[in-house]
Amino acid sequence: MRTMPKRLQKGDTVGIISPSSPPNLENLKKALPFLEELGLNIKMGKSVEAKNGYLAGTDDERLADLHAMFEDPEVKGIICAGGGYGAARYADRIDYGMIKENPKVFWGYSDVTFLHNALGMYADLVTFHGPMLASDVGKPEFHERSGRMFGQLFQPFELHYDESVSELETLSGGMADGELVGGNLSLIRGGIGTKFELDTKGKILLIEDTGEEPYQVDEMLNQLKQARKFEEVAGIVVGDFKNAEPKKPEQSWTLDQVLDDYFKDMGIPVVKGFKIGHCEPHFSVPLGVKARLDADAKTLTILPGVE
Template sequence: MRTRPLRLQKGDTIGIIAPSSPPNIENLNRSLAFLEQLGLNVKMGKHVEKINGYLAGTDDERLEDLHDMLTDPNVKGIICAGGGFGAARYADRIDFQLMSEQPKILWGYSDITYLHTTIGQFANVVTFHGPMLASDVGKDTFHELSARMFGQLFEPIELHYTEDISPLTTISRGVAQGELVGGNLSLLVSALGSKYEIDTRGQLLFIEDVSEEPYKVDSMLNQLRLSGKLHDAVGFVVGDFAKAEPKNQKSTLTLTEVLKHYLGDLGKPVVSGFKIGHCEPHFAVPLGVEARLDGDSKTLTILPGVK
């Protein structure tokens, strides 16, 4: 069982980092009012505004900001400004002992999947897959439900996802229980064959992605199949796959057909349609905590991520 970080209190300080690509600074600044409404103070990473091509500063600078937030005793949690690309470039240099000795909240998604997986497995700490500051909070499209999801950081809340939130589709019936792990499908696949690949043994695997056509999702799910990751999981939580429509192909399989091909005959519950991922609203979830997926009633129950 992974260690749950301490809950936030009003007056706590949150560290903001840009661990991947350069965030939209205007949106980031707009998001600070939301954190203020939550009663939080902010410590901005020294290199958040750096630009190094498609990266938010050099690998050393982005890693320095992460380590700085982990070592600062006044920082109680870390919220990512945005995703993009680049977290994997320094994954082998993260000091996981810093996180395991003083577990802190880490919140983000998309490219942050690499941090979720590595910190979860090497520091054994629960992390949070949720909307980011510049990418989501600072935009006019930020949804009320997305905002409410930050409440799980202030008190241990058991989360319940039902069709009251969004329509769900059962691809395979049944009930399974295990730790919820996963995130962005592209990132999960990119780590296969390395020491940082995801461990799905006895776990509920959550996947989501954006702008990936069905044939690309097909390829990635096949990689997970060949690597044994689908076999090892006990069930599948399929999040949002935004902009998955084929662009130029006249003849194609649908995303649902692809999901059914790889997940439908495993004899494990599979439910799709969860608004978790590159979407609004974005239902934030803790990763590494016990969860229960019921393909018959189309419900997902997740234990609290903080203590």
């Protein structure tokens, strides 16, 4: 079992980092009152506002921010300002031993998926797949339900997802229990062949993505299949695939056809339609905790992520 971070309390300080690309600073500023309303104090990472091409500062600067926030005894949780690209560039230099000794809430998604998987593997830490400050919280379309999902950081409670949240479709029936892992499909694929390759054996795999055409989703699922990631997986949770429309629809499968091709009647539970990913509302989930996917009842139950 992975280590669960301690729950947050009103008055706690959270650290904000930009682990990947430079965030939209105006949106970031608009997001800060949300954290203050939760009763949290804010400590900004040094490279949050740095710009280095498509990276928020150098790899060394972003890594130093990550380390500083985990090492700082005043900081009780870490929330990512945004994603983009670049977290994987320093994953092999993270001090996982230090992080293991200082378990804290770590929250983000998209490019942060690489860090979720790395911290799960090498620091045994439960982390959180949830909306980020500049990418989501600071935007006018940020949904009240997405905001409520931060409550799981303050009070351990089971999460229940059923069709009252969104319409779900069973691609393959059955029920499975397993550790919930995964996140952004592009980043899961990016770990294959590295020491950060995701172990899916006996796990419930979450996949989501944005801006990938059906043939690109097909290519990534094919690579996971060829890497034998579907052979011993317990179940699959298909999250939101935003902007997955083909540029030339008359020469393309739809996303649904791609998903059917890989997952229809797979012999393990597979359900699609979860509002997890680049969407509003965004249902936030802890990664590395036990979950139950019941494809016949169309429900996903996830144990708490904090203690």
